Amino acid sequence: MDMYYLTGWELITEKVLQIGMLVFLIWNVKLLFLEKKDYVDGDDDHGNEQI
Amino acid sequence: MMDSKSSVKKQKIFTPIFLLSALITGVFSVFSLISPDTLSNNMTFIQSLFATQYGWVAMIIPVFCMMLLVVLGISRYGNIVIGGENAKAEYSIFSWISMLFTASIGIGIIYFGVNEPIYAYILSPASTQAPSVMEAAREAMGTALYHWGVSVWAIFSVAGLVMAYFVSKHKIRYLPGDVIEKSFGKRKWVPITKSFMNILAVVCSAMTIAATLGLGSVQITTGMNQVINIDNSYSTILPYLVLILLLIVCLFASTTKTVGKGMDIIGRWNVYLAIFMLAFAMFFGPTRYILNQVVQLLGTFIDQLIPRNFDMFLFSLDPTYSTTWDVANNMWWISWTPFMGVFIASISKGRTIRQFAFTTMTIPVIFMLLWHAAFGGVALLDKVLGTGKIAQFALENPDMTFFAILQTMPWPKLTAIATIILLIMFISTTVTSAALSLARMTDIEGKEAAPVRSAVWVILMTVIALTGIFATTLGGNEALNSIKSLATTLSYPYLFFFILMITGFIKQLMKDKPPV
Numbered sequence: 001m002d003m004y005y006l007t008g009w010e011l012i013t014e015k016v017l018q019i020g021m022l023v024f025l026i027w028n029v030k031l032l033f034l035e036k037k038d039y040v041d042g043d044d045d046h047g048n049e050q051i
Numbered sequence: 052m053m054d055s056k057s058s059v060k061k062q063k064i065f066t067p068i069f070l071l072s073a074l075i076t077g078v079f080s081v082f083s084l085i086s087p088d089t090l091s092n093n094m095t096f097i098q099s100l101f102a103t104q105y106g107w108v109a110m111i112i113p114v115f116c117m118m119l120l121v122v123l124g125i126s127r128y129g130n131i132v133i134g135g136e137n138a139k140a141e142y143s144i145f146s147w148i149s150m151l152f153t154a155s156i157g158i159g160i161i162y163f164g165v166n167e168p169i170y171a172y173i174l175s176p177a178s179t180q181a182p183s184v185m186e187a188a189r190e191a192m193g194t195a196l197y198h199w200g201v202s203v204w205a206i207f208s209v210a211g212l213v214m215a216y217f218v219s220k221h222k223i224r225y226l227p228g229d230v231i232e233k234s235f236g237k238r239k240w241v242p243i244t245k246s247f248m249n250i251l252a253v254v255c256s257a258m259t260i261a262a263t264l265g266l267g268s269v270q271i272t273t274g275m276n277q278v279i280n281i282d283n284s285y286s287t288i289l290p291y292l293v294l295i296l297l298l299i300v301c302l303f304a305s306t307t308k309t310v311g312k313g314m315d316i317i318g319r320w321n322v323y324l325a326i327f328m329l330a331f332a333m334f335f336g337p338t339r340y341i342l343n344q345v346v347q348l349l350g351t352f353i354d355q356l357i358p359r360n361f362d363m364f365l366f367s368l369d370p371t372y373s374t375t376w377d378v379a380n381n382m383w384w385i386s387w388t389p390f391m392g393v394f395i396a397s398i399s400k401g402r403t404i405r406q407f408a409f410t411t412m413t414i415p416v417i418f419m420l421l422w423h424a425a426f427g428g429v430a431l432l433d434k435v436l437g438t439g440k441i442a443q444f445a446l447e448n449p450d451m452t453f454f455a456i457l458q459t460m461p462w463p464k465l466t467a468i469a470t471i472i473l474l475i476m477f478i479s480t481t482v483t484s485a486a487l488s489l490a491r492m493t494d495i496e497g498k499e500a501a502p503v504r505s506a507v508w509v510i511l512m513t514v515i516a517l518t519g520i521f522a523t524t525l526g527g528n529e530a531l532n533s534i535k536s537l538a539t540t541l542s543y544p545y546l547f548f549f550i551l552m553i554t555g556f557i558k559q560l561m562k563d564k565p566p567v
Contacts, residue, residue, distance in 0.1 A: 013100070013104075021105060028551065031554055032554050
């Protein structure tokens with residue numbers, strides 16, 4: 001049980017790493033679904049070059 | 052005039068990304084020679100920290116890759132042809148799968164593949180806490196196939212598909228970072244992310260292949276010692292001679308002009324030989340047991356397909372097992388994705404997304420199922436009902452396990468020679484495909500694998516493997532494993548990029564709305 005209840009620097013490291021990953025994943029969802037199209041386009045070809 | 056021409060040519064070969072990534076790789080390799088213990092300890096600490104904290108992510112990534120492939124495969128996106136609607140496949144399905152197989156897990160099936168059921172039987176809580184020997188053995192085989200089965204191929208397939216899609220459709224360079232640039236465009240964080248990702252991808256790939264090369268050379272040496280009784284004074288230099296032999300083969304293979312055709316031929320012959328070894332073991336080994344094992348393992352695989360991918364072994368007597376084995380295994384394969392993605396993209400013209408999705412997740416897995424039943428299954432049989440000698444090798448001298456299994460069958464010297472040839476071909480194709488991918492990735496335009504650059508990468512990876520073997524021979528320490536450890540550690544930051552790359556891919560697919 002002790003392995004899941006850390007103290008000191010280990011606790012801080014765990015919280016930073018876990019929250020960091022969760023924020024990163026949420027940010028990915030935001031990038032995927034919650035962005036305006038004009039900001040999304042990286043260049044002018046709109047990805048219809050070939051197919 | 053001449054000078055300016057030659058300087059342009061020189062600049063094209065020794066690009067900034069090439070110099071920087073080669074320098075970082077070189078520094079790590081020198082460090083691994085000077086102080087392998089320090090490197091190993093530091094890397095193990097960092098790896099253990101990340102594996103403990105991000106184990107849940109590492110477990111869920113292959114599941115997500117599988118789901119993505121299935122969804123794409125059954126949807127209209129499955130009809131998309133890499134390279135355009137009228138693109139013709141450069142290689143047959145068999146050649147394509149053969150190259151995927153030999154460039155990636157081919158080498159591992161002889162080294163780790165046969166040892167895995169033993170390790171799982173002794174260490175995995177699914178086996179150690181099983182109510183009976185029967186259940187323990189069944190779980191051990193299931194774990195071995197899990198480590199080498201669908202999850203690995205789903206990771207590779209997604210990495211390859213993403214690169215192939217962007218390279219063929221959007222004409223990006225053969226660089227993972229360029230996927231981010233294309234998908235996310237003008238955002239402020241894109242340039243730095245792209246550069247960091249590209250360099251990390253190159254360094255990560257080089258270290259991964261160097262570790263594989265070193266471990267493979269040691270195993271070839273073990274095999275050679277089995278075939279010819281080598282005098283002790285020569286046996287210490289044998290790994291170096293093997294490595295030099297591999298260096299020559301890889302240099303030749305990666306710089307020759309007809310490299311694609313050569314890889315195609317070697318890839319196919321590798322698989323022919325592997326199939327021959329498998330058929331030999333099934334016929335001359337305990338045939339009835341092996342066939343029974345195939346059926347049982349298939350059932351275990353189907354039964355465990357979903358739950359095993361989510362099993363974190365919480366509340367078991369060894370809750371660290373997941374971190375030490377399953378998570379480490381997934382991360383090891385993720386460390387292969389930068390170069391595998393580029394390599395797969397370079398050979399996949401004319402393949403549809405549906406083929407990516409379903410071919411890669413079925414044919415290699417069926418082969419692995421048969422392989423595990425025939426070799427790992429025999430090792431486990433010896434452990435549970437036999438003398439336990441093969442299991443002893445797995446624990447004390449894992450290089451030797453495969454050869455020990457062959458010794459239980461007729462003509463062990465002949466089959467040992469065939470295994471050595473198989474190992475040499477597997478390593479050569481892995482290193483050559485990695486060198487070509489790295490040469491492409493470090494090209495100024497990210498397209499051309501210049502022979503000089505390919506050769507430099509082959510030499511650099513060989514030097515790292517050489518230092519690993521040298522340090523291991525000198526101090527009896529684990530220098531090669533420290534390089535492997537380093538590669539796995541580097542795959543943790545790469546994990547973020549891998550996720551971002553998949554997000555970019557899905558976003559791009561939604562944006563492109565291909566008319567299929």
